[in-house]
Amino acid sequence: xxxxxxxxxxxxxxxxxxxxxxxxxxxxxxxxxxxxxxxxxxxxxxxxxxxxxxxxxxxxxxxxxxxxxxxxxxxxxxxxxxxxxxxxxxxxxxxxxxxxxxxxxxxxxxxxxxxxxxxxxxxxxxxxxxxxxxxxxxxxxxxxxxxxxxxxxxxxxxxxxxxxxxxxxxxxxxxxxxxxxxxxxxxxxxxxxxxxxxxxxxxxxxxxxxxxxxxxxxxxxxxxxxxxxxxxxxxxxxxxxxxxxxxxxxxxxxxxxxxxxxxxxxxxxxxxxxxxxxxxxxxxxxx
Numbered sequence: 533x534x535x536x537x538x539x540x541x542x543x544x545x546x547x548x549x550x551x552x553x554x555x556x557x558x559x560x561x562x563x564x565x566x567x568x569x570x571x572x573x574x575x576x577x578x579x580x581x582x583x584x585x586x587x588x589x590x591x592x593x594x595x596x597x598x599x600x601x602x603x604x605x606x607x608x609x610x611x612x613x614x615x616x617x618x619x620x621x622x623x624x625x626x627x628x629x630x631x632x633x634x635x636x637x638x639x640x641x642x643x644x645x646x647x648x649x650x651x652x653x654x655x656x657x658x659x660x661x662x663x664x665x666x667x668x669x670x671x672x673x674x675x676x677x678x679x680x681x682x683x684x685x686x687x688x689x690x691x692x693x694x695x696x697x698x699x700x701x702x703x704x705x706x707x708x709x710x711x712x713x714x715x716x717x718x719x720x721x722x723x724x725x726x727x728x729x730x731x732x733x734x735x736x737x738x739x740x741x742x743x744x745x746x747x748x749x750x751x752x753x754x755x756x757x758x759x760x761x762x763x764x765x766x767x768x769x770x771x772x773x774x775x776x777x778x779x780x781x782x783x784x785x786x787x788x789x790x791x792x793x794x795x796x797x798x799x800x801x802x803x804x805x806x807x808x809x810x811x812x813x814x815x816x817x818x819x
Contacts, residue, residue, distance in 0.1 A: 541811060545795075548630040549621035552637060553614050556664055559602040560610050575605055575662075582660035583645050585652030585715070597649075601641035603662040613664045620672040623694070627678055632734070633671070635741025640670025640726045647722035648715050661715045666723035672698055673727030678735075698724075 543554055567575050579589050583600035604610040624633055644666030680695035705717045730740055794810050
């Protein structure tokens, strides 16, 4: 199995968190080809992708309240965000569903984008913003709100409480609020607030992620072709129906049984614990 096949398999089996990371990396590679100016060593994102604080722009490009959360200004920007996202995702998905994860990511990005645009509008500042940091802060703050006293082991530091990590990040945002990247820090704090609000509403029985799930299902069904059923003549049978006895025992073939064993192994120890033969078997079975 080559690297490309391995990446395809990880994308299929890694769940929604791995897919969101892949989407961010893919958008970065695309922007590197289309929007990177090598002479100035800077990205020049168009206003139909980056979120602008100018109402004359975002009013006619409302999708930018989401698209900005999948692009980054540089490799280090992307690397740090994906490291934090991977860390927060593993913790969040230990307690919540993948639909709730995707819903919080998307709604957190949109809410933070709105707060950023309104804040800069009232401050009379016009500037664009890109980055997944706000959506990531929503994920991190969400799981911190739910399990603040969870022990997390950090390299070179040891065990710390989850709320300590989140608190340090928020304090750094507050300390740098007026120094640099004011728009970014506003969106980070907004994302953290939304993550807190999302979990509190969820604990009270209101799942905001259903907004995203139902919207995605609507568009998925909209473009799905309904199978045409030709007219068939129905003949009535007046004979006494005979009872059919079906066996309740379902036997799996060897291939399916082996797939289940490998998936169980992934859920317990992760994808990296698979042998080369097991990865190739899964890749061939997925075709």
